[in-house]
Amino acid sequence: MTDVLRAPSEAPQRDRDRLPATRPTRLPSLTGLRFPAAFLVFISHAGLPLPQVRLLGDNNLAMDLNRATEKAGALGVTFFFVLSGFVLTWSARPTDTARAFWRRRFTKVYPNYVITWGLAMLLFASAYTPTRVALANLFMVHVWIPDIQYLLSVDMPSWSLACELVFYASFPLLHRLFLRIDPARLKYWIGGVLTAIILTPLFAYQVLPDSPALQLNTSTSGDTSVKQLWFAYDLPPVRLLDFALGMLVAHAVLNGRWRNIGLAWSSLLLAGSYWLAQESDLLYAQRATSIIPIVLLIAAAAMADAKGRFTVFRNRTMVWLGEISFAFYLMHSIVLIYGRKLLGHDLYSTPVAFGLMAALLAVCVLTSWALYALVERPITRRWSTSRRVKAAAP
Numbered sequence: 111m112t113d114v115l116r117a118p119s120e121a122p123q124r125d126r127d128r129l130p131a132t133r134p135t136r137l138p139s140l141t142g143l144r145f146p147a148a149f150l151v152f153i154s155h156a157g158l159p160l161p162q163v164r165l166l167g168d169n170n171l172a173m174d175l176n177r178a179t180e181k182a183g184a185l186g187v188t189f190f191f192v193l194s195g196f197v198l199t200w201s202a203r204p205t206d207t208a209r210a211f212w213r214r215r216f217t218k219v220y221p222n223y224v225i226t227w228g229l230a231m232l233l234f235a236s237a238y239t240p241t242r243v244a245l246a247n248l249f250m251v252h253v254w255i256p257d258i259q260y261l262l263s264v265d266m267p268s269w270s271l272a273c274e275l276v277f278y279a280s281f282p283l284l285h286r287l288f289l290r291i292d293p294a295r296l297k298y299w300i301g302g303v304l305t306a307i308i309l310t311p312l313f314a315y316q317v318l319p320d321s322p323a324l325q326l327n328t329s330t331s332g333d334t335s336v337k338q339l340w341f342a343y344d345l346p347p348v349r350l351l352d353f354a355l356g357m358l359v360a361h362a363v364l365n366g367r368w369r370n371i372g373l374a375w376s377s378l379l380l381a382g383s384y385w386l387a388q389e390s391d392l393l394y395a396q397r398a399t400s401i402i403p404i405v406l407l408i409a410a411a412a413m414a415d416a417k418g419r420f421t422v423f424r425n426r427t428m429v430w431l432g433e434i435s436f437a438f439y440l441m442h443s444i445v446l447i448y449g450r451k452l453l454g455h456d457l458y459s460t461p462v463a464f465g466l467m468a469a470l471l472a473v474c475v476l477t478s479w480a481l482y483a484l485v486e487r488p489i490t491r492r493w494s495t496s497r498r499v500k501a502a503a504p
Contacts, residue, residue: 134416137412140193140411140412141424143411145428145432145435147193148439150183150186151439154180154184155183157175159172163446165466166460181395184387188352191277194274195353195357195359198281199356213495217490221486222436225481229265230265233447233451234451243259247260247268251272252268252269253273253344256336257336265444266443273349289361296362300359307355308401311393311396311397318338319338343393356408371406375406380404383399386400434479437479437482437486446474
């Protein structure tokens with residue numbers, strides 16, 4: 111991986127690796143890529159053979175669908191974690207304060223989080239969620255408890271937002287630290303963080319107890335224990351490595367220390383890594399197999415945007431889908447579970463089941479658009495910046 115990085119003194123920098131003197135503050139291709147990542151999480155949950163979401167009547171096909179899609183969600187989540195570190199570093203303001211940064215992130219994330227928490231509790235979760243678990247979820251501390259009852263409580267994807275809370279709390283300090291790194295040494299930092307991420311599953315399998323086994327009735331859930339899964343996949347300090355990797359890659363790109371392999375090759379590598387994930391143990395599939403293609407793809411998309419090059423991800427439709435992707439991410443599990451509840455207990459033929467999945471996807475998009483337009487965007491515009499700062503602005 112260190113071959114991807116190169117100091118200018120080591121070789122002449124190619125034109126495609128050189129950024130313009132003035133870089134854009136917005137990266138539409140990375141915004142557009144957010145929806146495919148969110149969609150991967152959607153299909154991984156829609157394909158679960160659990161009574162809460164299952165629609166397919168054919169048992170063999172239901173398990174085949176699960177095997178094909180269950181590792182897509184981990185890829186999507188890892189993409190979001192790395193992307194978050196990259197974008198926040200790219201857009202960091204030299205005169206910004208930690209307090210102003212935290213305010214912007216809070217107004218962006220928590221209102222949507224609270225509303226979807228309330229929806230999930232109202233529509234289905236209150237029937238089986240103990241009060242202590244619901245409150246832990248509401249205050250984003252449930253991810254610190256190695257218990258599936260907590261980790262997958264209320265709205266299933268909420269655990270990752272509890273990780274993001276730690277990322278945002280750490281960002282001002284990490285940003286100051288990474289700014290002090292000699293650009294010529296960034297490749298060693300990136301290589302070190304990548305090594306730590308790739309070795310995380312090995313540590314979990316070798317050091318942590320392998321029982322009790324995770325029991326979710328999926329094709330690979332029995333391959334790992336709850337504590338192994340929690341440590342390698344859910345624990346915020348461990349997932350902070352993904353976020354820090356995104357930050358370091360952004361610094362490498364901004365300092366001209368990144369060798370761009372382009373969107374086509376990075377996309378091809380990412381597709382190949384998903385095939386590798388299908389052949390790997392659960393924790394390696396979730397944490398190790400796709401991490402290098404993910405950073406290559408994010409960097410390639412950012413460099414294409416910085417140079418104003420065409421990409422399939424920066425058109426108006428993809429950017430709009432990317433803008434509602436955070437709301438989509440929070441809403442999709444609610445729509446899948448409540449949609450299944452409204453449909454009753456019947457299972458369906460293959461054409462009908464896939465038609466219903468497509469309909470639920472459309473509902474997810476529409477409800478996400480409503481959440482974005484009515485809550486996320488107006489609250490962000492109104493409250494993300496203090497009145498004093500607005501008054502002082504020219």
